[in-house]
Amino acid sequence: MIRTIIGGIAIGIANIIPGVSGGTMMVILGVFNRVMDAISNLLKRDNPNRLADLLFLGELLLGAAIGLIGFAKVLGYLLSEFEVQTMYWFIGLIAFSIPVFLKAEVKGKGKVKGLPTLIGMAIIFALVYFNPGEASDVHVVYPDVSVWLCVKLVLIGAIGGASMLLPGVSGSMVLLILGEYYLFRAYLANVLLFQLNILIPLGFMGIGIILGIVISAKVCGYFLKHNHDATISFILGLIIASTLVLIPLDAAYDMNLILTSFISFAFGGVMVMGIEKIAG
Template sequence: MIKNLIGGIAVGIANVIPGVSGGTMMVILGIFNRMMEAISGVFQKDNDHRKEDILFLLQVLIGAAVGLIGFAKILEFLFNHYPTQTMYWFIGLIAFSIPLFLKGEMKGEKIKILPLVCGLAIIFGLEFLNPGEGSVEVNPSFPTVTLILCLKMILVGIIGGATMLMPGVSGSMVLLIIGEYYLFKSYLANVTSFQLDVLIPLCFIGIGVILGIILSAKVCGFFIKRYKAGFLSFILGLIIASSLVLIPFDASYDVMVVVSSLLALIFGGVIVLGLGKLQ
């Protein structure tokens, strides 16, 4: 139980950091296969271990919620005081994960050009359709709770839940590009305020997360079994493009910002390479 909770906390922290994949964290911690088995087992007609599967999923999800909420506070501080450096830390986490992805998930597989280009095109397309969304927006105001907002939060949760199981893909990175990351982070950071305009959207995000996990388990299982090289090449395209579109070109730079941003980028790389050694 303790191992599952700790693993869930690590996955939750990974999912709140743009560029870090919760799925990859599961692989590193050795709970990825068990997670996939548990999700499949819950929906099997004849499963003598359904209670154990449900208990395992609850333990991991509770741990993930603790990691998400706890680390959101730290990111709140970083974005308040070091927004540009924090963005370069994220970029370092993404860029340095590329060689690990090639040596790990892509080992023995040839890169397929068309899926790779599709992955690149999706991220660049999102950036083109949402100009300026990569800029830092600290502590956005909470919008009025409406039906449209609740439906949008379900979609945000689906993205977070789906990418939680997909090695190499960061849900927070996708939310950052489409412009929903900072609101999502602020909801998590302020959950202890018990405001209805925070709790209600978070409940709908939770519904989306559950739907996203189920959907991702089905989709990943299908494509990995039938089109492994192409599917992994597509994910590689997402990762490469993500390291480029998050560069804060509109930030104000001086010598100290440049040096500190470079150090932050290197620090992100050190973290990723350290996780690679652990794996």
């Protein structure tokens, strides 16, 4: 139970940062297929493991909520003060997860196909191309709560939730492209104020996120079952490209920054190897 909650916290933290994928974090933690199966089977009439699936998803969602809410401000500080090192830490996590992913999904089951891999990479590069870039959430103004706002947030949450589940695809980056990321992060960072103009919109966005996750899991589960090699290759392309696009090319590198960035990258790799060893 504790292990699942901690994994959920890591997934929640990953989903806060534009460019970092919660789905990739699931791959790193070795729970991607378990999550797909649990969500996909949850609504089936004949599912003897429904209670176990519910408990597993509940623990994971609890951890994700803790990660999203509890670390929104912490990560804001890290990205503000140590942006390059923080990004290289995540690059290390993602890069070292690729062999883990291939070992789990390809070895003895199939082979990687070139075209689906390239398509997956192209989607990530397209997301980065349409990324509106940096902006400030310091002066976010909460909109008035209305029916239209609630419907809009359900739709936005569904899109973000669907993208959060795919390895390599950053749900936060998708929200950034939609122009709703900074409002979403402001809601999360201030949820403990318990103001209705924050809780109500966040609740409707949460409903949308759950719907998006369920739909995404159903679709992904179907393709994994009926076209395993192409789907795995597509996901591999997403992961590879997400590693490349996170590299801070515009940073002012000096010897100190290079050294600390390398240490952060290596730390990410050590974490992946440690998690793989614990997972057995």
